Amino acid sequence: MENYLKGNLYTNTADYYDYDNRDIIKDDLDFYVEYAAQTKGPILELGSGTGRVSLYLAEKTRRTVECVELSEAMIERFRHKLASSHKNLSPYLSIQCGDMEKFDLGRTFEYIIIPWRALQYLPEQEQTAACLRQVHRHLSNTGLFIFDIFKPRTYDAAWVGQEAVSYDIMDGDKRIIRSTVNCYANTVKKNIWYMNKIRVIEDGREDSKEDMLTYKYYDYEDITGILESLNFRIEAEFGYYDKRSIPEGDEMIFVCSKKS
Ligand SMILES: C[S@@+](CC[C@H](N)C(=O)[O-])C[C@H]1O[C@@H](n2cnc3c(N)ncnc32)[C@H](O)[C@@H]1O
Numbered sequence: 001m002e003n004y005l006k007g008n009l010y011t012n013t014a015d016y017y018d019y020d021n022r023d024i025i026k027d028d029l030d031f032y033v034e035y036a037a038q039t040k041g042p043i044l045e046l047g048s049g050t051g052r053v054s055l056y057l058a059e060k061t062r063r064t065v066e067c068v069e070l071s072e073a074m075i076e077r078f079r080h081k082l083a084s085s086h087k088n089l090s091p092y093l094s095i096q097c098g099d100m101e102k103f104d105l106g107r108t109f110e111y112i113i114i115p116w117r118a119l120q121y122l123p124e125q126e127q128t129a130a131c132l133r134q135v136h137r138h139l140s141n142t143g144l145f146i147f148d149i150f151k152p153r154t155y156d157a158a159w160v161g162q163e164a165v166s167y168d169i170m171d172g173d174k175r176i177i178r179s180t181v182n183c184y185a186n187t188v189k190k191n192i193w194y195m196n197k198i199r200v201i202e203d204g205r206e207d208s209k210e211d212m213l214t215y216k217y218y219d220y221e222d223i224t225g226i227l228e229s230l231n232f233r234i235e236a237e238f239g240y241y242d243k244r245s246i247p248e249g250d251e252m253i254f255v256c257s258k259k260s
Helices: 002-006 014-019 029-036 052-061 072-083 087-092 125-138 220-229
Strands: 043-046 065-069 093-097 109-114 139-150 163-171 174-186 191-202 205-216 232-238 251-258
Touching (some): 014 174, 029 052, 029 109, 043 125, 072 087, 109 125, 220 251
Parallel strands (some): 065 093
Antiparallel strands (some): 232 251
């Protein structure tokens, strides 16, 4: 079961990542732009995927966005967008194939972000701490660091096997259905395994692609304890991008600075 160490990298499903049309994949964009305005200079995004947030930030702020992403498949999608639909933004984007647990860019940033639960793709708590230590090193003394994680659900026998459809859309004659299938939960280590499943139906034929993804989940006290131990100060915390409180939302979004 612990073969997730090979990575959570959308190796087979990266081409379908940008089809996701749920509100939660749009509602965070202006939130990250709003906080960018409180900072200056280049922005650093970790686990930047296909550039969903970085491209929007570059467009709105006209600042450089440095991206660290481990998945070659996701980077290929990102580069394809920079060469085609988002050509005008390519001068602002710099993409590095790297591990957010170990990166070293040799400079600091006033604004570092890990959007859309990407921190949870480091399934072990030691990996989370290693990543956040690197964030702390790369964050300037007056800088802001923002990340989002989900609030844990109940991971019992009823959770295992449940399938939820995230989107079911048409692209020309192709029907694309993305669902997640809950596979396994380790409630001691607090991580969960689920299958990211894509079905493509065209001309009566069906093709399917799958990636097993492993998430670390955190109770509120777990994550705030890690932040505290690594000398981050929580400037604000929200339960969703509209700034409702954590008890009122499904997410846990932390806006942090460095303790002096
Ligand atoms: C849910 S996606 C988020 C992508 C992007 N931030 C967004 O908001 O659309 C998580 C991303 O983290 C990447 N990832 C997983 N492990 C990583 C690691 N160790 N270092 C860097 N990126 C990683 C995955 O390949 C994936 O692109």
